[in-house]
Amino acid sequence: MLSARSSAATRDGGGRAPTVKHTSARSKSTPPKSATGADGSQTATSHGTVGTHALTDGQVIAMVKNGIDDDTIAQTVRNAKAVNFDLTSAGQQKLTAGGVSPTIVNAMKARAANGK
16 A cells, blocks of 8 residues: 555656756846836846846947937936946047937936936
């Protein structure tokens, strides 16, 4: 006579526990291809804490290259919960080389001066 435990193990495929695949809840670090999500929205990390993704120069350049208009990008910069811009002269040269307009650079400077 089989015990309840061994008969249950036999029913589920030979006595082994089913395999469980674990996936990561972290998002990729690649900048978004559109303005969606580039506003510094918060996401959960693998440690169970909430992290803030700061809007970066690279994301601003990506928005420009994807054809998003200056007003929309400037608004995204102004409304970002956190920013991490390189506004040194070298950083501004990279922004200009990436096609970022003076209007957007000025919005970035103003936002960085806000200090959030």
